[in-house]
Amino acid sequence: MGASYYQFCPVAKTMELLDERWTMLVVRELVGGDRHFNDLRRGLPRMSPTLLSKRLQHLVAAGVAERHKAGPEVRYRLSPAGRELAPIVSALGEWGIRWIGHLGEQDLDPKILLWDMHHRVDHDAVPAGRTVIQFQFPAVAPSQRNWWLVLTPTEADVCDADPGFDVAVRVTADLRSMVEVWLGDLEWTDALRSGAVDIQGPEDLRRGVPAWFKLISFAGVARPARAERTIGGEPSTSAQEAAGTSVSAV
Secondary structure, three states: OOOOOOOOOHHHHHHHHHOOOOHHHHHHHHHOOOEEHHHHHHHOOOOOHHHHHHHHHHHHHHOOEEEEEEOOEEEEEEOHHHHOOHHHHHHHHHHHHHHEOOOOHHHOOHHHHHHHHHHOEOOOOOOOOOEEEEEEOOOOOHHHOEEEEEEOOOOEEEEOOOOOOOOOEEEEEOHHHHHHHHHOOOOHHHHHHHOOEEEEOOHHHHHHHHHHEOOOOOOOOOOOOHHHOOEOOOOOHHHHHHOOOOHHHO
């Protein structure tokens, strides 16, 4: 448990438990259901394995999470008390997407984007059989530039190395624009029209790609214009341009 505030207030007591760095993000990952340790690591790639293990032990000891072992397999899930945190996680996300207006370059992580996208595949919409999408982000570091999603009507997998299957569709994108599409700040059609996102492949597959994914759950949250959301810094260049503001005049 974190340092005590020495207050009887339930908010203070709750924050003693949950306000350590990364703790609520671990809870966020567990809200989706049972998770292997390695799956949690992939959802939190900048968190060290040692710290993740420590936070999980902390949540289990507090009765917020449960650890289950069947043979060599260990999985974590929220306890009944932990599941009551789900609407709090949702409320934090809704507030953040409504009011946090600035994403720094270090916030734009293709690994997190593709991991999130693979969780949000609409399996009823993807073609029969196996469909491989290659994502290319030309402006990022070479080690983070190429990603593959392998989709079937029942499963999805994300790869940071060529899985060896034929690529059906290739998506080349500006990473910031792709994140903005995923957050609901930029429409697929606008991103494609501007060239910020380009999809290459057979026409039926090319047109189908946007429908294969359900955007992040917060994408539909009502919010002020992006240029008005200035908590955390100035709005992004693309947001300024969308609002009709000359970047050179700022």
